[in-house]
Amino acid sequence: GGGAPGMEYVMGIKGKDFAMACVSATAVQQIITMKHDEDKVMRVDDHRMLVTSGEPGDRVQFGEFVCANVRLRNMRHGVKTSTKAVASYARQELAKALRQGPYQSNLLVMGYDEGKGPSMYYLDYLATMHEMNVAGYGYGSWFVLSMYDNLWHPDLTQDEALGLMQKGIDEVRRRLSVAPSSYMITVVDKDGIRHLKTLEYGS
């Protein structure tokens, strides 16, 4: 493949009434960084997003495929497919493709459902699906998952979560020799999906 999937960094946190994602914004082919501002968050609808990582072609293709089909369903039936349903649908597509031509793509399905609140689903290319409070992909996540295990609590506010994301990035940049040089932080809550911050580092 073109990319080196482990070099990407994705961390997702579910808070009190929101879900937040921090994603590396570099698009790398072999030894060249093609883009520093690649937005890996795909909007399914106003309150649901996919945070995709993995093989560059597959992650975009799969993400768009899920988005398109969910939007079609929403249009056909006049409904808003819930976060869990979006995740379940994506999972089934990954499972179908697994023994034929797997999508080399991992994704977090994050959303805010009216009446239910925020939720986050971890999916990987083997069609694993788990609902989680803290999840991530890439080598960087190995350092940060355990850090967040200590710091996460169910009443996390957006400001606190933003602080955690910064801590995570700092740790990755301190310890991972191939840490990405730019990151984008996006949040979804009852008011919709918002891009909060882009962080660019020199190297």
Next chain:
Amino acid sequence: FSPEGRLFQVEYAMESINNSGAAVGILAKDGVVLATEKRVTSKLLDTGAVGCRKEKMFQLDDHVAVAVAGLTADANILINQCRLAAQRHRMTLSEDIPLEQLVRGICDLKQGYTQFGGQRPFGVSLLYAGWDEEFGFQLFQSDPSGNYGGWKATAIGANHQQSQSMLRQDYQEDVGLSEALDLALKVIAKSMDSTSLAADRLEVATITREGGAVKYKLLTEAELKPRVEAANAAEEKKKEDK
């Protein structure tokens, strides 16, 4: 098409359903009632032999049930397709299939038989009763043409026009489940051949919600009996008053 622009096979199919047992559906504020008239009532019928097989009333999933009128064999095919559709949806999306989606899917299937393949339409009309999160309690009706509609109260099968006008007169908005049940029995009694209602000639079911879960309940003969007797008594009194 005929020269006047009609599809006779579809019309004939709809006509054939008028010969089958009546089915009445009523939407209440706290549930949905389906009441049907059984036609096969020989005492030789071994209803215990084939598990819980019914003649008119079938559950499609936890949250939706259907009453059929028309050719039983055709109905079985459609019921199976409904059940498959509900489970496919559940497997893909981890949730109950929304009622209208289920109905639309089956209607698209039925429509296909009116357009391609040279096959005859299904001689079945269905009343679908259920609950989903978006729209709450709902009642739908579909016919052999593949058309469907959402109803507050409706009837299919024998004497359905008469039943429909009775419902038009007597249906009240925001009726409670118990009153809806009584009204359904009253309407079905009127449409049946016999002079007074008998609990063993009916299949009656309700869809309600209890403790956050949707409940499908097929009323037993013992549960029906008091209501049936009350309906008969009311009818007797009406006749005497006249």
